[in-house]
Amino acid sequence: xxxxxxxxxxxxxxxxxxxxxxxxxxxxxxxxxxxxxxxxxxxxxxxxxxxxxxxxxxxxxxxxxxxxxxxxxxxxxxxxxxxxxxxxxxxxxxxxxxxxxxxxxxxxxxxxxxxxxxxxxxxxxx
Amino acid sequence: xxxxxxxxxxxxxxxxxxxxxxxxxxxxxxxxxxxxxxxxxxxxxxxxxxxxxxxxxxxxxxxxxxxxxxxxxxxxxxxxxxxxxxxxxxxxxxxxxxxxxxxxxxxxxxxxxxxxxxxxxxxxxxxxxxxxxxxxxxxxxxxxxxxxxxxxxxxxxxxxxxxxxxxxxxxxxxxxxxxxxxxxxxxxxxxxxxxxxxxxxxxxxxxxxxxxxxxxxxxxxxxxxxxxxxxxxxxxxxxxxxxxxxxxxxxxxxxxxxxxxxxxxxxxxxxxxxxxxxxxxxxxxxxxxxxxxxxxxxxxxxxxxxxxxxxxxxxxxxxxxxxxxxxxxxxxxxxxxxxxxxxxxxxxxxxxxxxxxxxxxxxxxxxxxxxxxxxxxxxxxxxxxxxxxxxxxxxxxxxxxxxxxxxxxxxxxxxxxxxxxxxxxxxxxxxxxxxxxxxxxxxxxxxxxxxxxxxxxxxxxxxxxxxxxxxxxxxxxxxxxxxxxxxxxxxxxxxxxxxxxxxxxxxxxxxxxxxxxxxxxxxxxxxxxxxxxxxxxxxxxxxxxxxxxxxxxxxxxxxxxxxxxxxxxxxxxxxxxxxxxxxxxxxxxxxxxxxxxxxxxxxxxxxxxxxxxxxxxxxxxxxxxxxxxxxxxxxxxxxxxxxxxxxxxxxxxxxxxxxxxxxxxxxxxxxxxxxxxxxxxxxxxxxxxxxxxxxxxxxxxxxxxxxxxxxxxxxxxxxxxxxxxxxxxxxxxxxxxxxxxxxxxxxxxxxxxxxxxxxxxxxxxx
Numbered sequence: 001x002x003x004x005x006x007x008x009x010x011x012x013x014x015x016x017x018x019x020x021x022x023x024x025x026x027x028x029x030x031x032x033x034x035x036x037x038x039x040x041x042x043x044x045x046x047x048x049x050x051x052x053x054x055x056x057x058x059x060x061x062x063x064x065x066x067x068x069x070x071x072x073x074x075x076x077x078x079x080x081x082x083x084x085x086x087x088x089x090x091x092x093x094x095x096x097x098x099x100x101x102x103x104x105x106x107x108x109x110x111x112x113x114x115x116x117x118x119x120x121x122x123x124x125x126x
Numbered sequence: 127x128x129x130x131x132x133x134x135x136x137x138x139x140x141x142x143x144x145x146x147x148x149x150x151x152x153x154x155x156x157x158x159x160x161x162x163x164x165x166x167x168x169x170x171x172x173x174x175x176x177x178x179x180x181x182x183x184x185x186x187x188x189x190x191x192x193x194x195x196x197x198x199x200x201x202x203x204x205x206x207x208x209x210x211x212x213x214x215x216x217x218x219x220x221x222x223x224x225x226x227x228x229x230x231x232x233x234x235x236x237x238x239x240x241x242x243x244x245x246x247x248x249x250x251x252x253x254x255x256x257x258x259x260x261x262x263x264x265x266x267x268x269x270x271x272x273x274x275x276x277x278x279x280x281x282x283x284x285x286x287x288x289x290x291x292x293x294x295x296x297x298x299x300x301x302x303x304x305x306x307x308x309x310x311x312x313x314x315x316x317x318x319x320x321x322x323x324x325x326x327x328x329x330x331x332x333x334x335x336x337x338x339x340x341x342x343x344x345x346x347x348x349x350x351x352x353x354x355x356x357x358x359x360x361x362x363x364x365x366x367x368x369x370x371x372x373x374x375x376x377x378x379x380x381x382x383x384x385x386x387x388x389x390x391x392x393x394x395x396x397x398x399x400x401x402x403x404x405x406x407x408x409x410x411x412x413x414x415x416x417x418x419x420x421x422x423x424x425x426x427x428x429x430x431x432x433x434x435x436x437x438x439x440x441x442x443x444x445x446x447x448x449x450x451x452x453x454x455x456x457x458x459x460x461x462x463x464x465x466x467x468x469x470x471x472x473x474x475x476x477x478x479x480x481x482x483x484x485x486x487x488x489x490x491x492x493x494x495x496x497x498x499x500x501x502x503x504x505x506x507x508x509x510x511x512x513x514x515x516x517x518x519x520x521x522x523x524x525x526x527x528x529x530x531x532x533x534x535x536x537x538x539x540x541x542x543x544x545x546x547x548x549x550x551x552x553x554x555x556x557x558x559x560x561x562x563x564x565x566x567x568x569x570x571x572x573x574x575x576x577x578x579x580x581x582x583x584x585x586x587x588x589x590x591x592x593x594x595x596x597x598x599x600x601x602x603x604x605x606x607x608x609x610x611x612x613x614x615x616x617x618x619x620x621x622x623x624x625x626x627x628x629x630x631x632x633x634x635x636x637x638x639x640x641x642x643x644x645x646x647x648x649x650x651x652x653x654x655x656x657x658x659x660x661x662x663x664x665x666x667x668x669x670x671x672x673x674x675x676x677x678x679x680x681x682x683x684x685x686x687x688x689x690x691x692x693x694x695x696x697x698x699x700x701x702x703x704x705x706x707x708x709x710x711x712x713x714x715x716x717x718x719x720x721x722x723x724x725x726x727x728x729x730x731x732x733x734x735x736x737x738x739x740x741x742x743x744x745x746x747x748x749x750x751x752x753x754x755x756x757x758x759x760x761x762x763x764x765x766x767x768x769x770x771x772x773x774x775x776x777x778x779x780x781x782x783x784x785x786x787x788x789x790x791x792x793x794x795x796x797x798x799x800x801x802x803x804x805x806x807x808x809x810x811x812x813x814x815x816x817x818x819x820x821x822x823x824x825x826x827x828x829x830x831x832x833x834x835x836x837x838x839x840x841x842x843x844x845x846x847x848x849x850x851x852x853x854x855x856x857x858x859x860x861x862x863x864x865x866x867x868x869x870x871x872x873x874x875x876x877x878x879x880x881x882x883x884x885x886x887x888x889x890x891x892x
Contacts (some may be wrong), residue, residue, distance in 0.1 A: 013676055015677075015680040015684075016676065016679060016680050016683070019680060019683040019684055019687060020683075022687055023683070023687060024699035026690075027690045047749075064708045066339070071176075086672050086675035086676055087672065088719075088722065106675075107676070107683075108675045108678050108679045108682060109673065109715075109719075111682070111686050112683050112686050112687065113684070
């Protein structure tokens with residue numbers, strides 16, 4: 001049980017957060033959820049998750065700001081942050097990657113299985 | 127007469143006489159014609175065979191209107207009656223000479239004849255007949271008469287001038303001279319009298335000619351007066367005419383000459399000038415584009431070539447002696463003749479009038495006429511000038527008609543143009559503004575008057591909305607291609623005041639009859655509002671579709687969770703329902719994605735990342751993804767792609783295009799259809815071609831194929847699975863990549879869609 005990887009889901013949309021939580025727990029991960037950016041950042045700092053699934057459009061503080069502040073802390077420089085969003089423009093993708101996003105998923109384009117596969121790959125790399 | 131004896135010499139004589147150039151005939155002592163030569167036939171028109179052996183009665187008819195003796199007849203009778211018929215005759219030995227007018231020759235025109243008749247003897251000195259030779263000297267007579275007239279003229283001139291009067295002996299030695307010689311030649315009487323010959327004042331080269339004239343005079347020849355060059359004492363040249371008459375003594379013996387020397391310097395100059403001016407006048411006549419005629423007593427005495435052409439005369443003879451009024455239309459004949467009379471009376475020129483001429487071949491021609499009296503040359507003559515205005519008259523009438531018609535048309539067009547909401551600007555061949563309606567003036571910010579004549583790009587220009595530095599070239603393209611070009615959604619007008627106004631515009635060529643582009647009409651309208659609405663719309667679509675994506679992803683993911691093993695066992699029906707829901711959700715996602723694409727394209731929110739793509743592999747990959755759908759309809763996808771063709775392009779955009787085209791071919795072809803994809807290099811372009819044997823596109827809808835949300839009538843009923851955005855996106859994408867997309871299609875037979883991409887990297891960067 002101690003070996004369970006901890007994943008933080010930062011998602012303001014309850015239904016999506018629920019679906020992700022369900023899927024991740026089914027896949028054997030420890031999941032905590034944050035519904036705004038600021039809370040998310042706090043949880044990362046205090047809970048130190050192994051991986052973060054981050055939405056971009058969030059209340060209080062948006063995903064870009066979370067990424068930037070997070071990367072500014074040396075401890076979290078290499079924390080895998082997978083951005084899950086429905087913003088799909090080229091600029092958005094570029095901005096995310098520039099801000100330090102590890103990966104980028106457009107929610108409608110990917111199944112939960114795709115996401116699990118990617119997460120597994122990330123952990124295997126680490 | 128012994129005929130046998132006469133035969134041979136007669137034959138010889140006949141041969142000789144036949145070919146004499148002069149008309150010659152021989153009569154015998156019984157006044158019967160023995161010989162009548164060829165020249166005689168020509169002169170009289172009577173053939174040998176009709177006259178040989180005939181008598182005076184017959185042959186005198188050839189010359190005169192009634193019977194009378196000819197010279198030959200008079201001679202054979204011994205010549206005693208010649209003086210009855212000929213006032214002047216000359217006799218030399220057995221020959222008689224006369225000159226006379228013979229009325230019947232030359233078909234009644236008459237001729238002056240010189241004739242010589244001589245008695246013919248046989249070897250025994252017995253008279254056998256008379257030979258008469260006749261020569262037509264009409265020309266000579268006319269020349270002489272003219273000469274007489276001119277001599278008279280000169281003599282008259284001489285009378286009015288101071289003259290040197292002289293007398294000489296037969297050798298020409300001056301025996302008398304009047305004092306005018308000093309004025310004229312600078313010699314004193316003393317220097318001249320008994321010291322000089324009259325010939326000494328002449329140019330030495332002309333002395334002999336002068337001497338001969340003097341000796342001829344003594345011989346009884348008629349005097350001729352010609353101009354001699356003489357020299358004054360000081361050596362200056364003086365043209366003179368020397369008149370002379372013979373001085374006789376009491377016994378009527380010639381003892382010398384008496385005459386006058388007339389200075390003809392003035393006359394010569396005058397004559398030269400006259401000649402020069404005449405020549406000038408003559409050449410002006412002939413060179414003149416107008417028809418010029420000189421009329422004396424209302425009859426043409428001269429006409430230049432143009433006049434002959436105008437009256438359709440082949441030669442001057444055809445109009446000579448014809449009354450000029452015969453060439454004037456009845457309607458104005460009286461007026462014309464009255465005017466001519468006035469010219470005679472008043473000497474004033476006839477004002478320019480229009481007349482209708484009647485030509486020799488009875489055609490009517492409109493002319494302008496001027497007439498004036500020829501002053502100083504011949505007071506009886508009037509110069510008439512006709513100018514053919516039939517062409518210009520026709521033109522004038524035509525123009526008038528055209529003007530009336532066109533001004534009506536113009537008014538109509540102007541009313542329409544003025545009330546048009548769209549701006550209309552017309553350019554000429556040099557792209558200068560020739561017309562602008564009020565809407566155009568308003569948009570351009572310049573009055574019609576101030577714009578007119580200026581090059582359009584000095585006043586306004588069209589630039590790309592996304593890059594206002596870049597000027598549009600569609601107007602140049604119209605001039606180059608002669609085709610109509612429309613620009614809907616990217617043009618911005620930069621007007622006179624540098625204000626940018628979004629416009630939709632089109633430009634159409636103005637062509638002449640031969641299809642050459644001679645101008646261009648630009649029509650444009652302010653689409654600021656439309657553009658704003660579009661922008662808002664795009665933004666709305668962008669936001670809305672983004673908002674839609676969230677619940678859709680929730681549905682998608684929960685459907686996925688529901689279908690997964692961890693959610694418990696589902697019945698077959700439930701699984702089936704779940705599949706249907708997943709399918710619909712995915713469709714909705716796709717629709718939203720396409721809407722987003724459209725919105726992005728429309729707002730220009732696309733970034734191009736070019737890289738080398740092997741078209742063959744690229745197409746294979748895309749095909750593999752679509753294969754399930756193709757297999758589903760049991761269709762055949764055949765790739766005939768160039769394995770080495772590589773383009774430098776944007777993967778995402780190009781994928782979208784190819785995906786859309788293959789999906790369309792799959793969608794709009796029946797089960798078992800055949801889809802063929804080809805790629806090939808054509809010049810500097812990589813061309814992609816996809817052919818299906820599907821439903822095809824109805825003719826009347828082809829134009830709208832690439833417009834947003836368009837779906838052809840014939841497939842809406844067959845296929846509900848389509849957004850109407852695929853081809854719009856494909857076109858926008860291909861154009862963004864610097865290529866072109868087009869198609870050929872026939873309903874119920876199939877379609878071929880093509881696109882090409884530039885192989886040159888430079889070209890593909892826009």
